[in-house]
Amino acid sequence: MIWVDTIVQGILLGGLYALFAAGLSLVFGIMRLVNLAHGDLIVMAAYVILVVVSFLGINPFLAAAIAMPLMFGFGWLLQRIVLNRVLGEDILPPLLVTFGLSIVLQNALLEGFTADSQRIGAGALETASFAVGPVTLGVMPVLTFLSAIAVIVGLNQLFYRTALGRAFRATSDDPVTASLMGIKPASVFATATGIAMIVVTIAALYLGMRANFDPTIGPARLIYAFEAVIIGGLGSLWGTLAGGIIIGVAQTVGAAINPEWQILAGHVAFLVVLLIKPRGLFPRAYD
Amino acid sequence: MITRRKLLKTGMASGFALSASGLAMPALAQGRAVRIGYVSPQTGPLAGFAEADTFTIAMFNRVMAEQGIAVEVTVKDSQSNPNRAATVAQELIIDDEVDFMLVASTPETTNPVATVCESEGVPVISTKAPWQPFFIGQQGNPGDPTSWQPFNYAYHYFWGLEDVIAVFTNMWNQLDTNKQVGGLFPNDADGNAWGDPNVGVAPGFAASGYTTTDPGRYQNLTDDFSAQINAFRAANAEIVTGVVIPPDFTTFRNQSLQQGFQPKAITVAKAILFPQSVETLGEAGHNLSSEVWWSASHPFTSSLTGESCADLAASFTAETGRPWTQPIGFVHSLFEMAADVIKRASDPTDPDDVVETIRATELNTMVGRIAWDGAGVPPFAAQNVCKTPLVGGQWRRKEDGTFDLVVVDNTTAPEIPTGGTMEALA
Structure with missing residues (x-):
């Protein structure tokens, strides 16, 4: 029975990782921008939600709904003012800029919110659970997993059913030709980063309700997000979910054998996938 | 008008005056402010341990001024990073020429600072780390108890595993x-x-x-x-x-x-x-x-201000608007130790005299009695470790x-x- 439980918990954990990775996957898929500040942006969004919760005293889910447009605006401006200037043939400048941004964000948050451990309180929801056969599932992890699926379905709809999605795909495939057709890549990129920030806010909501956070906690989660994106194949959102689940299950199974193998097992699974399918499981584009 | 002869004369005179004052240095030294270095993790993940620093140092400076003792406390931030802690300890010793060092908050801070002080021959009083990681963690071979050596300059008080x-x-x-x-x-x-x-x-x-x-x-x-x-x-x-x-x-x-x-x-x-x-x-x-290790209901009083633990907790909350935490009492006691050493030492600027003074400490502080008498500590660490309740x-x-x-x-x-x-x- 422990094995069934271990695998189910791993799948649910994978939902959390997929949620961390979805924003990263979106940005990378569209503009080939590796955002090293992604983890810190999640922490920043968590603080935004926390501020809204403590000032307005409302439910964290509602607070996240308020934080989303704020974060969209922040992402839009960030892309417009900073990141668009460094995008180009050379992949190094955007890497360096987001690396710097990560340090700036951490220290700004430390200045503003001190090093205190914070948490977004969700009341009884935090510890609620229900039984499915022999396995007990926490309501919060299940919600996290369902949100990850909802985010990925939503993003897929956006990509393949809307004009904006067509613009995203066109710019991703060939920015020069797309701009001949009247699409402004700079503006498309800004919108994409804004949408990524909405996903980041959802990830932040679950990160903040699940455990404590402080200004320095962001980068630790970044590595799993990267691995989920790479396992899934660049640009494939369902692949990102699959990648998250693979890492999650590998970690819980590794931990069930010995907790010392928990993190290692996730990394080993990542390397094995890379060995067998170097382009990831579901690569969308060949470039 | 300045002539060569005149310049030479006055130059020689002032040169003589300088060397004369040089000869008088030891007597003057006792008049200068005692320089204390303090390393603490003010930023980074360990920052919670250091939240009472500013509050405590302001108190210390005030009490020292009232008692007419000239002190100069230089605080350096370890940024919760052991390498940084070692670097700032070096800076305090070489650039600021501190007479002795205080350090607190987790082995990540105390150990690098104590190691630097030990090798530079600067006395250091350390706290807020269980004594095993402090004492054993600084040994050349932590796995071999027969190789463990006592320290000459590093003195630690806290509890153990x-x-x-x-x-x-x-x-x-x-x-x-x-x-x-x-x-x-x-x-x-x-x-x-x-x-x-x-x-x-x-x-x-x-x-x-x-x-x-x-x-x-x-x-x-x-x-x-x-x-x-x-x-x-x-x-x-x-x-x-x-x-x-x-x-x-x-x-x-x-x-x-x-x-x-x-x-x-x-x-x-x-x-x-x-x-x-x-x-x-x-x-x-x-x-x-x-x-x-400390609470507002502990029955101790400060040797500096006469405050009880409850008083200290209350004045911290009044000053900062934050609840009391366990580290507050220990940061306070560290500066009690500093004041006690300065008062008892015949020359607080002489490292060996300071070490002698620290070893002879017997002080009732905000966190209990501090004396390096080896009570409750295994013989190998008795010289350097004092246990608090x-x-x-x-x-x-x-x-x-x-x-x-x-x-x-x-x-x-x-x-x-x-x-x-x-x-x-x-």
């Missing part, structure tokens, strides 16, 4: 349990020290009849504890202990509640040290237990969602009053 073991088992003895303990020990300096099967806490627990289940070292910032929960459940553990960082403890606590794993006692170090961390747990924080406490949730730390076991230090008895978790 043996005190934690005693306090934890005393608290658990108040409850009716099956004596099965689950251990959460991460793969970091503390986790490895606590979880060591030979010199960690498990043999100590075993001596009191408690069996420890240790699933193994996990990585800090783990997102899933189902493996540990399953292992504890398989061992039928009714007690959980460990040395866990706050985010991981929240993850573990929530996940175990979700999974229906409800031990009778959870006694952990580190994670629930600060009231802010406990508050983030909400109701799940009620009756969690931990070791207590440790008791056990439980966090009690109040109506408004804030928490009180109540001392529930004082078997190890009967002079510290209890505020209640150990209660099982709901």
Whole structure:
């Protein structure tokens, strides 16, 4: 029975990782921008939600709904003012800029919110659970997993059913030709980063309700997000979910054998996938 | 008009004056301010330990000015980074030429600073790190007790692992349990020290009849504890202990509640040290237990200001608007030590004289009596380590969602009053 439980918990954990990775996957898929500040942006969004919760005293889910447009605006401006200037043939400048941004964000948050451990309180929801056969599932992890699926379905709809999605795909495939057709890549990129920030806010909501956070906690989660994106194949959102689940299950199974193998097992699974399918499981584009 | 002859004459005269004052230096030295260096983690993950720094140093400067003692405290931030701590300790010694050093807050801060001071021959008083990581952690070969050497310049006061073991088992003895303990020990300096099967806490627990289940070292910032929960459940553990960082403890606590794993006692170090961390747990924080090294109800008074522990806690809250935390008392005591050394030393600017003075210390401080007399310390560390009392406490949730730390076991230090008895978790 422990094995069934271990695998189910791993799948649910994978939902959390997929949620961390979805924003990263979106940005990378569209503009080939590796955002090293992604983890810190999640922490920043968590603080935004926390501020809204403590000032307005409302439910964290509602607070996240308020934080989303704020974060969209922040992402839009960030892309417009900073990141668009460094995008180009050379992949190094955007890497360096987001690396710097990560340090700036951490220290700004430390200045503003001190090093205190914070948490977004969700009341009884935090510890609620229900039984499915022999396995007990926490309501919060299940919600996290369902949100990850909802985010990925939503993003897929956006990509393949809307004009904006067509613009995203066109710019991703060939920015020069797309701009001949009247699409402004700079503006498309800004919108994409804004949408990524909405996903980041959802990830932040679950990160903040699940455990404590402080200004320095962001980068630790970044590595799993990267691995989920790479396992899934660049640009494939369902692949990102699959990648998250693979890492999650590998970690819980590794931990069930010995907790010392928990993190290692996730990394080993990542390397094995890379060995067998170097382009990831579901690569969308060949470039 | 300046002639060559005149210039030469006055130049020689002033040269003579300079050398004369040079000859008089030792007498003058006693008149200059005593320079104290203080290294502490003011930013980064350990910043909570240093939140009383500004408050305490302002108090110290005020009292010293009132007593007419000239001191100059230079504070450097370790940024919670051991390498940085060593660098700033060097700067304090070489650039600021401090006469002696104070250092506090976790082995990550105390050890690099004490090592630098020891090699530079600068006296250092250190606290807020269990003495084993401090003393053994700085030895050339921590694995070989016969090679351990005492320090000439580094003096430390705090408690040790043996005190934690005693306090934890005393608290658990108040409850009716099956004596099965689950251990959460991460793969970091503390986790490895606590979880060591030979010199960690498990043999100590075993001596009191408690069996420890240790699933193994996990990585800090783990997102899933189902493996540990399953292992504890398989061992039928009714007690959980460990040395866990706050985010991981929240993850573990929530996940175990979700999974229906409800031990009778959870006694952990580190994670629930600060009231802010406990508050983030909400109701799940009620009756969690931990070791207590200082509280507002400890029966000690300051040798500097005459304040009681309650007074100090109250004035800290009044000044900063924040609740009292355990480190406040210890930072205060560190500056009590500094004042005491300056007052008793015949020459506080002479390192060897300062060391002599520190070794002869016998001072009743905000955290208890400090004297390096070897009481309760194994012979190899007796010269450098002094132990302060440790008791056990439980966090009690109040109506408004804030928490009180109540001392529930004082078997190890009967002079510290209890505020209640150990209660099982709901």
